[in-house]
Structure formats: structure tokens, C-alpha cells
Amino acid sequence: MTNLYLISGFLGAGKTTLIQKLLKEHFSGSKTALIENDFGEISIDAAILRSGSVKVREINSGCICCSLSGDFTKALEELLCELKPENVLIEPSGVGELSDIEKSCRSPKIASLAVIRQKITVVDVQRCHMYLENFGEFFEDQIHCADTVILSHLTQSPETICSAEHLVRTLNPHVRILSTPLTELTAEKILGTSASNETDCCTHHHGCTPEHCTCGSRAEDAFQTVTVHTKHEFTKKELEACFAELEVQSSQVLRAKGIVRGKRKFFELQYVPKSLEIKNCKAEGSAICIIGRNLPAEKFREIFCGE
Numbered sequence: 001m002t003n004l005y006l007i008s009g010f011l012g013a014g015k016t017t018l019i020q021k022l023l024k025e026h027f028s029g030s031k032t033a034l035i036e037n038d039f040g041e042i043s044i045d046a047a048i049l050r051s052g053s054v055k056v057r058e059i060n061s062g063c064i065c066c067s068l069s070g071d072f073t074k075a076l077e078e079l080l081c082e083l084k085p086e087n088v089l090i091e092p093s094g095v096g097e098l099s100d101i102e103k104s105c106r107s108p109k110i111a112s113l114a115v116i117r118q119k120i121t122v123v124d125v126q127r128c129h130m131y132l133e134n135f136g137e138f139f140e141d142q143i144h145c146a147d148t149v150i151l152s153h154l155t156q157s158p159e160t161i162c163s164a165e166h167l168v169r170t171l172n173p174h175v176r177i178l179s180t181p182l183t184e185l186t187a188e189k190i191l192g193t194s195a196s197n198e199t200d201c202c203t204h205h206h207g208c209t210p211e212h213c214t215c216g217s218r219a220e221d222a223f224q225t226v227t228v229h230t231k232h233e234f235t236k237k238e239l240e241a242c243f244a245e246l247e248v249q250s251s252q253v254l255r256a257k258g259i260v261r262g263k264r265k266f267f268e269l270q271y272v273p274k275s276l277e278i279k280n281c282k283a284e285g286s287a288i289c290i291i292g293r294n295l296p297a298e299k300f301r302e303i304f305c306g307e
Ligand SMILES: Nc1nc2c(ncn2[C@@H]2O[C@H](COP(=O)(O)OP(=O)(O)OP(=O)(O)O)[C@@H](O)[C@H]2O)c(=O)[nH]1
Pocket: 009, 010, 011, 012, 013, 014, 015, 016, 017, 018, 045, 093, 094, 151, 152, 153, 154, 155, 182, 255, 257, 270, 271, 272, 277
């Protein structure tokens, strides 16, 4: 039996960061595969994770369990049959519903090949109240169905951490909450106690089965993505100025990420509201994916010298 680990969390919460840590510290010596689903035209996460050594299968656009439910179950089944991995890590898009992914993983075909070991949800303590208020249906489901919640972006005051913990507890009284910074948590601590039991933990039902799911249209109705392809060679300063302008043009950007060209190198861009990270990057790329509502696509193309 292959072990399945579901890693969910809202946009920008820290899923990929957690997966990178687990791959390095726990799964490196084992046959481990990763299924990635970015909400957008291209998968930035897959490009970043592929620059390591792990086998990555990506499913783009929409939500893996929903509009592409058949594709997801098929991709997972193929992967299980072809590779026979010991472990598969599944990262749904930030607007994927954990309950739906779980249902797909418990479908008869998959259940005969693999078993869910852990359902982990990463929760950004700085933004969780805002996300619950504005995107409750996606956010609640991810917490409600988790075995373990890892709190992220813990740089704020202890009160913020306490109120995030309280919010999580209200949505899922029995969940295990880890509130130590990710850098100080061991992989064993994260994966150690398998709280996952074989009963259907999730009482939230919205009438979808993996085969006939309507959630994809919900995610696609609620969120818009704009992908800007750009061959421009940026400096860090220029990129900072571009994102400052992006915030002027739209207050409804929830997430942006991309890989763009710099002078003789590539930059990985990670943006969540009010925070931009620019890192040197091994993977090559020339696109930025922006997620939010009522996005001015043309303005964004102008800002990033898009094609
Ligand atoms: N300060 C801080 N930054 C973090 C933490 N976790 C992740 N980040 C940063 O937040 C950004 C988004 O992190 P990702 O790991 O890509 O988030 P994600 O949940 O995979 O994002 P999507 O899949 O795009 O929704 C990156 O710049 C990370 O370096 C954390 O605990 N603290």
C-alpha cells in the first residue's frame, strides 16, 4: 500500500514550503512522488519542486478534485500503478477543497492501492481571519477535514497566533495544531502521529462525488487568474516597483507567483498581500501567475512588460 499525504491550505499559506521541507528531511531516501495542482495556466510550484529530484505530476487549472476530478483520480491511479511509490504527496491548489480530494483518494480504485496517512492543512495566522470572512467555503473545508493544522507566517504578536488557534479550534475541535515555526519543527513531529482514522472524518457534504463534482465551477467563479508571459530581464528593484504598481492597480490580488529572467539568472517571485519575496532560482521561466478578483489583466501585462 502506498502512503498518501494530503497537504492543503489557502493561497500562499506555505504548502510548497512544507513539502520542500518534508521531501528534504523525511522522504529523500524513499520512492516518493508528488501531485501538484496549481490554480492557473502554468504550474510554478511544479517547476520549483522539479528542480529537486522528486517525480512531479502536475494538473493545471481549476481544482484537481472538481472540474478535473476524472483527471485527478486517473493521474493518481496511473502514478500508483506505474511507479508503485512508497509515498505520494498531494498538493491541491489553494482553493481546492480537502474533503473532495479525500473522497477521490477513498474511491474504490485508489483505496485498493493506497491509504491516506495524514491530512495536513497549513494556516497563515496573519491572513486567516480575512480568508475566512471572504472565502469561507474553501477555507472552512480545509480546516474542518484536517488531521493536523500547521500555523504559518508566525512573525506577528502572540495574540495573533492565539486568535488563529482559536479560529481553527472553533472549526475543528479535535484537530492537532502545531504552532511552532516550520523551521523548528521536525518532519517526524509533523508526520509522527497519524491522526487520520479510517472513518469518514468529514461531515461537510455538498452533494458532489468525485465523478460528478461541481466545485470546480465554484472555484473558477470565485477566483480569476491572469498569466503574464514576459521575456523582460528584471532587476530586483524593478520587480519591487512592479509589485508596488500592481498593488496600486488592484487591491484584490490574493496571490502571485512566477519565475522571470534576471541578468544571467532567474528569479522566483512569491507574493501574498503585503509581502513580496524574490529569490534566485534554479528553474527557468518567463511567466507570472496572478490570482484574485476583478483583475485588470491588461494593466498587469503593461506592468510586467508582458507579451
Ligand atoms: N514569513 C513566513 N513566510 C512563509 C511561511 N511559509 C511560507 N512562507 C512564504 O510565503 C510564500 C508562499 O509560500 P508557498 O509555500 O509557496 O505557499 P503555497 O501555500 O504553496 O502557495 P499556493 O500553492 O500558491 O497557494 C513564499 O514566499 C514562502 O517563502 C512562514 O511560515 N513564514
